[in-house]
Amino acid sequence: MNISKRVNNIKVSPVRKLIPYQEEAVRCGKKVYHFNIGQPDLPTPPEFFEFIANSGETTLKYAHSKGNLGLRQAMSRFYKENFNLDFNEEEILITCGGSEALLFVLSTIFDVGDEILVSEPYYANYNSFFEMLEIKVNAFQSKAEEGFHLPAKEEILAKITPNTKAILLTNPGNPTGTVYTEEELKVIGDIAKEYNLFVISDEVYRLLSYDNKIATSMGAFPEYAENTVIIESISKTYSACGARIGAIVSKNKEFMSAVYKLCQARLSVSSLDMIGAEGLYNTLRKEYFDKNRAIYENRRDVIFEGLQKIDGVKVTKPEGAFYVMVTLPVDDSEKFAIWLLSSFDCDGETVMLTPAQGFYKTPDAGKQQVRITYCLEEDKIKKALNILEKGLIEYNKLNK
Ligand SMILES: Cc1ncc(COP(=O)(O)O)c(C=O)c1O
Numbered sequence: 001m002n003i004s005k006r007v008n009n010i011k012v013s014p015v016r017k018l019i020p021y022q023e024e025a026v027r028c029g030k031k032v033y034h035f036n037i038g039q040p041d042l043p044t045p046p047e048f049f050e051f052i053a054n055s056g057e058t059t060l061k062y063a064h065s066k067g068n069l070g071l072r073q074a075m076s077r078f079y080k081e082n083f084n085l086d087f088n089e090e091e092i093l094i095t096c097g098g099s100e101a102l103l104f105v106l107s108t109i110f111d112v113g114d115e116i117l118v119s120e121p122y123y124a125n126y127n128s129f130f131e132m133l134e135i136k137v138n139a140f141q142s143k144a145e146e147g148f149h150l151p152a153k154e155e156i157l158a159k160i161t162p163n164t165k166a167i168l169l170t171n172p173g174n175p176t177g178t179v180y181t182e183e184e185l186k187v188i189g190d191i192a193k194e195y196n197l198f199v200i201s202d203e204v205y206r207l208l209s210y211d212n213k214i215a216t217s218m219g220a221f222p223e224y225a226e227n228t229v230i231i232e233s234i235s236k237t238y239s240a241c242g243a244r245i246g247a248i249v250s251k252n253k254e255f256m257s258a259v260y261k262l263c264q265a266r267l268s269v270s271s272l273d274m275i276g277a278e279g280l281y282n283t284l285r286k287e288y289f290d291k292n293r294a295i296y297e298n299r300r301d302v303i304f305e306g307l308q309k310i311d312g313v314k315v316t317k318p319e320g321a322f323y324v325m326v327t328l329p330v331d332d333s334e335k336f337a338i339w340l341l342s343s344f345d346c347d348g349e350t351v352m353l354t355p356a357q358g359f360y361k362t363p364d365a366g367k368q369q370v371r372i373t374y375c376l377e378e379d380k381i382k383k384a385l386n387i388l389e390k391g392l393i394e395y396n397k398l399n400k
Helices: 019-027 046-053 069-083 097-109 125-133 153-157 182-195 253-265 271-283 286-308 333-342 378-398
Strands: 031-034 092-095 115-120 136-141 164-170 198-202 228-233 246-250 323-327 349-352 369-373
Touching (some): 019 031, 019 333, 031 378, 046 271, 069 092, 069 271, 092 097, 097 125, 097 246, 097 253, 136 153, 153 182, 164 182, 182 198, 246 253, 286 378, 333 349, 333 369, 333 378, 349 378
Parallel strands (some): 031 349, 115 136, 115 164, 164 198, 198 228
Antiparallel strands (some): 092 246, 323 369
16 A cells, blocks of 8 residues: 655654654653744633534534635624725635635645745745645745845746746744735735736734734735735634634635635534634724734743844844744754753753744755744743753853
8 A cells, every 4th residue: 555645745844843852851851941832822712612602503513615604704894894904705715724725725726736936934834735736836035134024026036937826925924923014015916917826825923913013914905806815814813723713815706616616525614613713703803902912022022132132143023923033053953952852951941942944945944043932921931041042052062
């Protein structure tokens, strides 16, 4: 019996690769601070559970393949009220998280061997979908010293070939924390129009942008409406990763009726989770988002200031999401991250990082970088930074 080449080619994500070392560290009695997990630590709002408890459901039936009408209408209102975006319920398809939205969108756009244009470093899980669907990746580089903003238009254009079908953007970015400006989005939109490409805009972190800036959605530009497909999720917006509710949002009718075939094939999304999600969209407004944003923004400031004080560390201030890419004074960030878990501790405590190489397509890129996640309380961030600083000194002494 054989395992398919497509699945065999999928690499373990850079986040998961270190788990055996972390498990071993815990088994040996170490406390591990998680600078690696992209899972909000804030509680899921009670409205989610209340709506489910009050739903009166007695039989868990299949829901509509498009997703519950009430949820799609609630999302439509949420877009209008918070972002002045006009998407009606027929322009929204509910999916099992942003992950299924991505899989369905990519499956609908790409044939085997077609090419996708993406800015690296990018969210490593995309690679699993690319491998699964045999999509070829053409990555253009964004640089740490430019805050991972987009390179010049010419550099992006140079990567387009006749097989390019779409540009994939993550805004705000994972792993970069970069929030693209309106001008940058217009560059992408113009390229997409000129070359007849889709823009897949992964906006699952849209509500997390700092310094009083609002992350502009690709959906804000009517001139690119036919090209644009938005990936949505409640995972980060409402601290509800386990609910598995996301959405595909687009005004392109031909695209939406094609992708709907995949929604029909998988029948339905969890009906209870959709009820909870509708509760969230219907009840939680600006105050909730502002409160969450302020918590993460404060953590961003703590981590950025702390990292700047560590000798040899290079970092640019992230503008959104809850990630920061950091260049460390080490030979190999993966080796260092493993060493932190397996050979180092500071009074029985250590820290878990995500080596950044897995976020790059270009071989050897990101070898000194790690992604740090700040889904941790402020005092834990400070403790973990202290451990990181001590670890760097010790590691570099040993590797002289
Ligand atoms: C950039 C990005 N897109 C999509 C997802 C998928 O999220 P979910 O499937 O939980 O909605 C994630 C999760 O971390 C992410 O970081």
